[in-house]
Amino acid sequence: MTIVTFLKGCKMVNEKQSSQLCNNLLFPKLFQTFRIAIHHSNLIIAFLGVVIIFASGRLMDLNKTVVVSRDSQGKIQTELQKYIENSNQVESYIEKSKDNGQRIGVFSTLWQYAAERFQGAVDSLFAFDLHGVVENIANYFRSIRWALKYHFVYCIIFFAIKLAVISVAGGAICRLAALQFSRGEKPGLTEALRFSSQRFTSFFAAPLAPLCIIAALGLLIFILGLIGNIPRAGELVIGIFMLFALIVGTLITVVVIGTFVGFNLMFPAVAYDGSDCFDAISRSFSYVYARPWRMIFYTAISAVYGAICYIFVRFFAFLLLWFTQRFLRLGIWAENSEGVNKLTAIWSEPSFMKLSGAPVPAATTWSETAGAFLVQLSLWLVFGLILSVIVSFYFSANTIIYSLMRRKVDNTALDDIYTHFDDAITEPIATEANSETTQSDSETESNSSS
Numbered sequence: 001m002t003i004v005t006f007l008k009g010c011k012m013v014n015e016k017q018s019s020q021l022c023n024n025l026l027f028p029k030l031f032q033t034f035r036i037a038i039h040h041s042n043l044i045i046a047f048l049g050v051v052i053i054f055a056s057g058r059l060m061d062l063n064k065t066v067v068v069s070r071d072s073q074g075k076i077q078t079e080l081q082k083y084i085e086n087s088n089q090v091e092s093y094i095e096k097s098k099d100n101g102q103r104i105g106v107f108s109t110l111w112q113y114a115a116e117r118f119q120g121a122v123d124s125l126f127a128f129d130l131h132g133v134v135e136n137i138a139n140y141f142r143s144i145r146w147a148l149k150y151h152f153v154y155c156i157i158f159f160a161i162k163l164a165v166i167s168v169a170g171g172a173i174c175r176l177a178a179l180q181f182s183r184g185e186k187p188g189l190t191e192a193l194r195f196s197s198q199r200f201t202s203f204f205a206a207p208l209a210p211l212c213i214i215a216a217l218g219l220l221i222f223i224l225g226l227i228g229n230i231p232r233a234g235e236l237v238i239g240i241f242m243l244f245a246l247i248v249g250t251l252i253t254v255v256v257i258g259t260f261v262g263f264n265l266m267f268p269a270v271a272y273d274g275s276d277c278f279d280a281i282s283r284s285f286s287y288v289y290a291r292p293w294r295m296i297f298y299t300a301i302s303a304v305y306g307a308i309c310y311i312f313v314r315f316f317a318f319l320l321l322w323f324t325q326r327f328l329r330l331g332i333w334a335e336n337s338e339g340v341n342k343l344t345a346i347w348s349e350p351s352f353m354k355l356s357g358a359p360v361p362a363a364t365t366w367s368e369t370a371g372a373f374l375v376q377l378s379l380w381l382v383f384g385l386i387l388s389v390i391v392s393f394y395f396s397a398n399t400i401i402y403s404l405m406r407r408k409v410d411n412t413a414l415d416d417i418y419t420h421f422d423d424a425i426t427e428p429i430a431t432e433a434n435s436e437t438t439q440s441d442s443e444t445e446s447n448s449s450s
Helices: 002-024 027-037 040-060 079-085 087-097 106-126 130-150 152-183 189-198 200-227 233-240 242-273 277-290 292-331 366-410 423-449
Strands: 066-070 076-078
Touching: 027 040, 027 152, 027 292, 027 366, 040 106, 040 152, 040 189, 040 366, 066 079, 066 087, 066 106, 076 079, 079 087, 079 106, 079 130, 087 130, 106 130, 106 152, 130 152, 152 189, 152 200, 152 242, 152 366, 189 200, 200 233, 200 242, 200 277, 233 242, 242 277, 242 292, 242 366, 277 292, 277 366, 292 366
Parallel strands: none
Antiparallel strands: 066 076
């Protein structure tokens, strides 16, 4: 009897230890990201955000400012490509080519170049060429630097529009992901969009506040540098205030690192805790500096898991397009005036590495031109859905990471989420109810006394 009791006790202890071990291992919860990301509400919001940003860029491209030219083989070369090849020759290239009358928009240039770099990174990844992946990513960031250097005003306006759209769409996705992950709830589109709209100022200002702090601190060092130009006394002033400049430089470094690593946690902080922009920044910075290796670990797992999920989504899209094209091909045997199959003339066969397929031949009739355009429009819809999955996955993964970091740093339960964001609406109702109760009690007392 004693032995049986002892064995039961050991079994209960082992089960308790196993349960505690599973609870301490929080990173497996990151694998819920894909299920949350592909929820229809998240995808719809992400798709609408992508469409609005794309349409805004196209609209701004009506002002064509990027200089282009044709090389000896007739291929179009942009100033961005010249910048990537040799940044020192860009200004001379612009000066020589600005009078040829050929211009394109900044967004179109960046979009096409980003698509090429993304495709190049995917090709290198499947070829296990890590150097190629890093090179394509580095060239993409160089293209952003080109845009900021030569089209600064355009970038500021477009960045403001993009941040406004992301504040609403990204904030709504984070809110949906937070409710789905913490409580298993599936709120509707209107509820999530209403939340992000009410917290728009916090979402919009959270990424900008660190930049303003960095600029303000940098201004102090800049002013000290201006004082250093004073003859004879300038060097002495710099020497006296050098320690102050180093302290300010340290603060700038802390803010830059916190912003770079903790940026992904700012939107989830607002979505989870209803924080304002400064509280969101404070939380993201504190989590990063309190558990930096855990933050890197969670981010690395999400990145690898996201890459696997992207391969699955890409394969799904490839099968979708391939089966559609194949069955259409079985039914179309007619050829155009050039002897090319009518389907091939408007849509080439897709491949896993190139979903859009090879370029189609030049159209021979207006109907081919219209058909090719409509087919391309449908393909853009598929590509937009793929991009929507990526966007939704990004915000959903960071929301889960925020919850796990909050659990480790603040010991806050995973299901603890801010829900009472309609206080301004509910308080008058409560006040009215209290007044009615008070009036009823007064009448009762009056009747009793009578």
